[in-house]
Amino acid sequence: MSQVSRQSDVIVVGGGLVGMAVAYGLARSGVSTLVLDQGDVAFRASRGNFGLVWVQGKGHDLPDYARWTGSSATRWPAFAQALLADSGVDVQLRQPGGFHMCFSDQELLERESRLRTLQAALGDYPFQMLDAADLKARLPLIGPAVVGASYTPQDGHVNPLKLLRALHAAAQAKGAVVRSSMEVQRIDSAAGEFSVTTAQGRFVAPRIVLAAGLGNPALARQVGLHAPVAPNRGQVLISERVRPFLEYPTINVRQTDEGTVQLGDSMEEVGFDDSTSTDVLAAIARRGIATFPLLRDVRLVRAWGALRVLSPDGFPIYQHSATHPGAFVVTCHSGVTLAAAHALRLVPWILGGARPSELQAFSGERFLTDKVYSHAH
Amino acid sequence: MRTDSLFQPVKSEAGAKRTVRLTFNDQPFTVPAGLSVAAALLMSGIRRFRATPVSEAPRAPYCMMGVCFECLVEIDGVPNRQSCLVEVADGMRICSQEGARDLVYQPSDVQALEVRS
Numbered sequence: 001m002s003q004v005s006r007q008s009d010v011i012v013v014g015g016g017l018v019g020m021a022v023a024y025g026l027a028r029s030g031v032s033t034l035v036l037d038q039g040d041v042a043f044r045a046s047r048g049n050f051g052l053v054w055v056q057g058k059g060h061d062l063p064d065y066a067r068w069t070g071s072s073a074t075r076w077p078a079f080a081q082a083l084l085a086d087s088g089v090d091v092q093l094r095q096p097g098g099f100h101m102c103f104s105d106q107e108l109l110e111r112e113s114r115l116r117t118l119q120a121a122l123g124d125y126p127f128q129m130l131d132a133a134d135l136k137a138r139l140p141l142i143g144p145a146v147v148g149a150s151y152t153p154q155d156g157h158v159n160p161l162k163l164l165r166a167l168h169a170a171a172q173a174k175g176a177v178v179r180s181s182m183e184v185q186r187i188d189s190a191a192g193e194f195s196v197t198t199a200q201g202r203f204v205a206p207r208i209v210l211a212a213g214l215g216n217p218a219l220a221r222q223v224g225l226h227a228p229v230a231p232n233r234g235q236v237l238i239s240e241r242v243r244p245f246l247e248y249p250t251i252n253v254r255q256t257d258e259g260t261v262q263l264g265d266s267m268e269e270v271g272f273d274d275s276t277s278t279d280v281l282a283a284i285a286r287r288g289i290a291t292f293p294l295l296r297d298v299r300l301v302r303a304w305g306a307l308r309v310l311s312p313d314g315f316p317i318y319q320h321s322a323t324h325p326g327a328f329v330v331t332c333h334s335g336v337t338l339a340a341a342h343a344l345r346l347v348p349w350i351l352g353g354a355r356p357s358e359l360q361a362f363s364g365e366r367f368l369t370d371k372v373y374s375h376a377h
Numbered sequence: 378m379r380t381d382s383l384f385q386p387v388k389s390e391a392g393a394k395r396t397v398r399l400t401f402n403d404q405p406f407t408v409p410a411g412l413s414v415a416a417a418l419l420m421s422g423i424r425r426f427r428a429t430p431v432s433e434a435p436r437a438p439y440c441m442m443g444v445c446f447e448c449l450v451e452i453d454g455v456p457n458r459q460s461c462l463v464e465v466a467d468g469m470r471i472c473s474q475e476g477a478r479d480l481v482y483q484p485s486d487v488q489a490l491e492v493r494s
Contacts, residue, residue, distance in 0.1 A: 141481070240457050241430040242480040259430050259477045294480050299457060301446070 004195075006204040008034035008177070010350070011196055012211055013184055013219060016046035017160070017335030018342060019211035020167035020178075022350070025343035027174035028086070031351065034203060035171070036182035036196065043214050043231070043274060046335060048306020050236065050264055051160035051256070052249055053093070053337050056100060056127060056152035060114045063121040064358040065315050069334070070122070071358070072341035073154050079340035080158070087169035091158045092257035098155025098249045099130075099139065101146045101291050108148045115150055127152040141245060145290040149250075157249040159257050160336055167339070184212070187222040189324050194223070209350060210329040213309045214272075216317075224323030226364035229331050231272055231307035235280050236264035237288070238302040239295070246292070253288050253295070261298060263288040267308075274305045308333040317364045318346065320355070329364060382419045384441060399469040414460035414471060415441060415448045426450055426460065427474035449474040 012023045015037030026033040055073045059066030073095070080093040102108040112129050119125040128134075128151045135142050135149050172178060179200075186197040187208065194208040210219045210227070220227035241259030252265035265287065266280045281303055289295050309331055311317055316332030328350055332338055341356075349355045395410040401423055408417035415438045418426065425435040427449050438448035441461045448460040450471050456478035460471070 241477040243477045245480050298480060 004202045004204060005034075006193075008032045008203070008205045010034070010207040010209060011036060011194065011203055011205040012209045013196070014038075014211035014213060014215070015168070015178055015180065016042075016044065016211070016213055017049075017164055017167065017339055018046075018213070018330055018332065019209070020164065020171055021335070021339040021342035022209050022211055022330060022346060023176045023178075024083075024086075024167050024171040024174065025347035026350070027171050027176040028082070028343075029347055029351065033171070033176040034205065035176060035178040036184060036198065036203065037178060037180045038183050038212070038215065039181040041183075042212075043272070043307045045213055045306055045309055045333075046164050047161065048234070048236065048274075048304055049160050049336060050234070050262060051157050051163075051254065051336055052098070052251075053095060053156040053158060054098065054249070054251075054334070055154040055337070056098060056150060057111070057114055057118070058334075059315075060117050062315060062361060063118070064361040066118055066122055066125070068316075068341060068356070068358040068362075069337060070125075070154065071345065071356075072338045073156070075340035075344055076156065079343060083163075083166040083170050086173050087166040089162055089166035089169060091163045091166050093156060093158045094247070094249075094257075095154070095156030096248050097151055097153040098157075098251070099135075099149045099151050100251045101142075101149045103145055103147060103290065105147055111150045115152070125152075126154075139246075139248070141292050141294055143290050143293045155249060157254055158336060163336060163339065184215075184219060187219060187327075189223060189327070192326070194324075194327060207326040207350065208328070210327070211331065213331065214307060216309075216329055216331045220329045220364065223327035224321040225319055225327060225329045226368060227311075227317050227319075227329045227331055228364070228367050229309050229311050229317070230269075231274075232310040232333070233266070233268040233270050233274060233305050233307055234264055235266045235268075235276050235284060235305045236262060236303065237281060237284055237300050238262055238304075240299045240301050242298060245294070250291065252284070253291050260301075261288075261295065263295075272307065274307050276303050276305045311364075312367055316362050318359045318362045319364045320349075382424065382437070384416065384419055384438070386416070386420055397465050397467040397469070399465060399467070399471060401471045402473055408465055410465065412465050413441075414450065414452065414458075414463045414465055414469070416461075417465045418450075418460065418471070425473060428476050430477035433476060451478075 009032045012019045012035045023035045115127045131148045182198045188195040196203045216227040239261040246255045321327040406421045436447045439445045443462045450460045452458045
């Protein structure tokens with residue numbers, strides 16, 4: 001098709017949590033924004049995630065990641081208010097602090113060491129280590145297999161499906177145009193503009209943001225960027241709705257605003273297979289019951305697998321192309337936690353402002369070495 | 378919105394000889410044996426099986442084959458049971474499912490019931 005549309009200042013490729021947070025930030029800055037979303041053939045990490053706004057423990061070996069994460073969590077209350085005002089959707093943000101349960105003394109010691117390292121690096125990093133008795137006082141329904149936990153007051157959670165809906169509605173209310181079933185076939189660059197070819201036509205804009213999750217590696221290389229992300233599967237169990245019994249998020253069990261219990265903490269490298277497996281789901285269920293024994297009697301109504309978007313070291317990639325100015329890649333696996341930072345702090349940089357100071361550590365070029373990475377997010 | 382039941386008993390099966398007695402919200406009913414709880418309650422004139430957890434809207438069976446979860450009731454103290462998948466039994470005590478079940482107290486009640494019976 002030869003139809004060319006050049007109505008936007010920025011094209012965002014990807015209509016998931018990352019792309020839509022950027023698009024919402026752009027649109028509320030008054031920038032005309034076009035989102036091209038691949039459609040339901042995509043892997044849709046944004047529809048399979050756990051919904052945590054999680055700070056604790058992240059970035060213990062990369063303090064800038066802890067700072068970036070913390071800056072998003074701090075901005076989340078105002079961000080949720082803005083989303084409510086612009087979309088009418090309450091994403092049910094709750095930030096009462098979160099617990100990371102430990103099932104052995106060794107695990108508890110390692111946890112404390114990790115959080116102390118973070119506190120030393122960041123200064124303002126409150127946390128508490130709780131032994132079994134402390135924890136029982138805070139969470140009376142905790143199981144006897146839990147020997148202790150770490151608690152940090154910054155942690156929280158949202159309803160992630162409502163968040164995705166809110167971002168779409170808010171971005172469009174602010175003027176962003178979202179086109180679905182737009183699989184990007186090619187990106188061509190000319191002086192001062194990018195031309196994006198889809199089966200439905202060509203779209204042209206002076207700036208482009210790649211937020212296509214697992215689709216980013218192939219798109220990034222067309223505009224001089226390096227985004228070697230790969231899938232990492234998480235599996236999730238969903239229970240029947242039950243009356244509120246848990247007001248805090250934890251790393252493996254949380255109760256949603258509408259009553260379902262969500263369980264999951266698995267990580268598997270199985271390529272592009274987003275199915276479920278009985279052994280992993282059984283382990284998730286066992287760990288959930290060990291955490292809160294009253295879950296023994298709960299009925300499970302759904303299970304799914306979803307693919308995280310992970311870079312080789314587990315940290316995000318934020319980069320402006322040196323060879324193709326105006327092209328950016330934005331990719332991470334914490335699209336919920338980082339949504340506020342993506343909308344409020346990335347956008348000024350994308351529009352030509354200064355790069356947020358923490359982001360120096362997150363260029364894709366860090367992977368153009370022979371170093372072997374282990375996931376440490 | 379209140380509507381008539383979507384379902385009618387199969388005529389050839391309507392005159393079954395054996396019956397069982399059960400209660401729904403303490404009201405006694407005599408129903409044909411062999412039916413699902415959902416079918417038995419519908420043919421007894423029950424139109425409100427539960428209230429939804431989020432908006433407390435009334436609900437009744439929709440799919441009758443274990444998929445839609447609209448027919449949830451409490452049966453003999455066990456909450457959130459899919460009544461279309463459970464066969465009626467003599468003496469069954471059925472209650473409407475009022476919103477979300479309570480996870481905290483229910484298990485002990487169930488155990489107590491099982492010990493008594």
